[in-house]
Amino acid sequence: MATPDIQFCSLCKEDDINNEAITWCTECDTFLCLDCDKHHSRNKSSKQHTTLPSIDYKKLPDFILKTGNRCPDHDQQYELYCPNHSTACCLQCFTEKHQNCENLKRLPDIMKDVKSSTSMTRLEHDLNDANENYESTITYLKGRLSTILNQKTTKIKKIYLMRKSLNEHFDKLEQKTMEELDVEHTKLETQIKKLINQVDVKRSHVKNYVENLAQMKHFATELQTFIGIQEIENMTTEEVGYLQKLTQSGELDELNIELKISSDIASTLQNLTCFGTVSVTSVPCSLKLKTEVACQVPISVPTVKTINDIHPVLRQKSRSQISSEI
DSSP: OOOTTOOBOHHHHTTTOOOBOOEEETTTTEEEOHHHHHHHHHSTTTTTOOEEEHHHHTTSOHHHHTOOSBOTTTOOBOOEEETTTTEEEOHHHHHHHOTTOSSEEEHHHHHTTGGGSHHHHHHHHHHHHHHHHHHHHHHHHHHHHHHHHHHHHHHHHHHHHHHTTOOGGGHHHHHHHHHHHHHHHHHHHHHHHHHHHHHHHHHHHHHHHHHHHHHHHHHSOHHHHHHHHHHHHHHHHHHHHHHHHHHHHTTTSEEEEEEEEOTHHHHOSTTOOOSEEEEEEEEOOOOOOOOOOOOOOOOOSOEEOSGGGSOOOOOOOOHHHHHHHO
């Protein structure tokens, strides 16, 4: 039985032979075994093609692995990119769907140096900033847990100091106040822990995007990288703005536990009705976030206006054609 993690040579499979692939040709979109790779690297039409070890190919994000070099609707090579629809298209797509679209670009123009492009640099920068924001927020919230615990401890000490001057008459009132303090602390603790979990989920998303982007940069084709950038930008829009929404909504405001000892204690013990009151005050969040939001960088390359502006579509090579060239 074949191992799921093993990639087999695309050319040999056409002859019902399962030879393990060692490389993947980014331009042919084909897996090659040792023998086929040797012929492929010597053939005049393919010797300049870029290949990737199959073990590195497996490191690409799943959504990148689903990105091919040919249009799934028309089985033609992608030639253009349509900014209006944020999609790559072949000549048939151009004829059927994009003749009225403006600012179409030739894929070879926009894929050139895409891994070192401003879009890649900006996305890396924004994702790193977002990841730092989430890590800072988690550190901040954990600090709040420590702060309110210290506040609780301080107030308890204050309660005990006052309790020393009182007799058993105040035991019941003291217990009531202690319970109120614990209830308020528990509410705040539960609220902050819940928020930490929510932020941690968002942080894990951003961290995953950072890892995907790094893998794309090292192992993906230019086309896969370009399309991947668009995909990650779309996926991270909500993640990047999430912390700003938390700050603006007041969910990160500092809720502090306060204790006010009754003034009646100093004058008389007989008139006391409670040992103290517990309340929570709010102070605006002191956390400083990096506010820059990810955005697409305009592609400054010549546009395509008519079908005459496009190079002829490369015909798909069949198994027999590739074999004959080899």
